[in-house]
Amino acid sequence: MQRLRTRQLFLALFTAAGGHDLPAQETPLEQGAGKKPPAPATWHESIEPLFQRHCQECHRPGGSAPFALIEHADVEGLAPMIAEVVAQRRMPPWHADRTIGRFANDRSLDAATVATIVAWAKGGAPAGDPQRAPPRRSWPEPWSFAAPPDLVVTTPPQAIPAEGTLLYQYVHVETGLAAPRFVRAAELRSTRPELVHHVLVFLDEPRAGRDAAKPAAESPAATPLPTLARPWRPAFNQLELMQGAKPEEMPRYFERLQAMIRRDLRHGEAGGLNGYFLSGLAGGGAVTFAPDEGKFMPAGARFTFQLHYQPNGTAGESSSTLALWFADGPRARPLDTRAVATVAFAIPPGAANHEVTAECRLPVAASLRSLQPHMHLRGKDFTYIARHPDGREETLLHVPAYDFDWQHEYRLAEPMELAEGTVLRVVAHFDNSAANPANPDPSQTVWFGLQTMEEMLIGYFEVVWKPGE
Ligand code: HEC
DSSP: OHHHHHHHHHHHHHHSOOOOOOSOOSSOOOSSOOOOOSTTOOIIIIIHHHHHHHTTTTSSTTSSSSSOOOSHHHHHTTHHHHHHHHHTTOSSOOOSOTTSOOBTTOOOOOHHHHHHHHHHHHTTOOOOOGGGOOOOOOOOSSSSSSSOOSEEEEOOOEEEOSSSOOOOEEEEEEOOOOSOEEEEEEEEEESSGGGEEEEEEEEOOOOTTTTTSOOOOOOTTOOOOOOOOOOOOOOOOGGGGGTTOOGGGHHHHHHHHHHHIIIIITSTTGGGTTOBSEEEOTTOOOEEOOTTEEEEEOTTOEEEEEEEEOOOSSOEEEOEEEEEEEOSSSOOEEOEEEEEEOOOOEEOTTOSSEEEEEEEEOSSEEEEEEEEEEOOTTEEEEEEEEEOTTSOEEEEEEESSOOTTOOOOEEEEEEEEEOTTOEEEEEEEEOOSTTOTTOSOTTSOEEBOSSTTSBOOEEEEEEEEETTO
């Protein structure tokens, strides 16, 4: 019954016209640009366009980087450092092994662009002729898209003390959405971002009574849309979080988890261990989906925000705002962000290369869209492998030097079709030795936990489920 309805929905989706593109978010970060001969490059003629394309997204006033790289005066004094970070590929930040997979949001520079920038910086970073400068690149405000959002929800301000380790806060926000919608693009911003460790947004499961409740006022432009059944998604088996534990170890893991289950894992998608609706993670920004795809919101949708703050010495207040852009049509392919995870591991003190793995079997065929590894400070490397039903193994993503400060979502350049029964496996290594400069304490046994000095192993993945195929 459920399957039949879903099948009909999918048939309708595949024949429906796609939504409309948002105004281009920005020049795509395509590769292969700037293949000009390395010398005699000058800022205005050769380098400024490259920085507009590859750096200014973050290095501008209001961007996520601590300084701007816009004027020649901004870059001149930094030239040696720019040469170094570009040559070492620390900037632009991109942590995937470039020989595996192709990603739509790949920020890495091709070899020719690296050579051009390095040669210019080492050659004294000459300015060149201002007459030949490209037009200044502009950035929409207050959001990354020029089009106004269709729905904006904000959490009440939360007080953050100057010091201490904070538990996650959970805040419920009603959307007042009158008709079901597909989210086509989203952006999450927080005030006082330096106090925000992360924000995950969960879509609450509809409860009897609430969904039937009052159709609240939506934006006036919205025309009522037919009610859509919630897209099918596989059920979550919490026991999978224990994978890897030997039977005799189960009690000690359960014992450790008790408080977390009562307090955190009952919220949203097991507190984030099973996925999320949308996220505001370090290194993230606005997210856009393909024009005919989106995250489904039922009428009367309610969000739970999971807010994690990091005190930095001065007490403050922060609120988070989620802006959503909807697909024009009522139908789109529904995207689901889920996770492969385990909480059953203990990393011994000093272990330099402790392996933890987890896997899940896809209960139906799925079309894969993105991958997002998540670990904490001891995270060293992370690999996703698909084991196809015929036994063939394929590496989807390899992050050789994981960096907690950059929680990239790696969006596949092309969707990848995975058959029913495919096993998605993640293999991670943790460095709990003193040689890991990020390690807060190599003398501790490190367990799964919500705080940064504890560890996590989560492989988020985003798919379109294809039940019945
Ligand atoms: C996605 C955002 C982003 C992009 C794109 C980006 N940067 Fe950065 N950059 C940052 C952030 C955040 C920092 C500060 C934190 C850090 O060093 O990781 C930074 C730091 C730097 C630093 C200082 C490094 C240090 O060791 O202190 C330099 C130099 C730099 N960036 C140059 C560049 C150049 C050149 C480009 C383009 C080729 C670029 N960045 C692209 C976000 C970005």
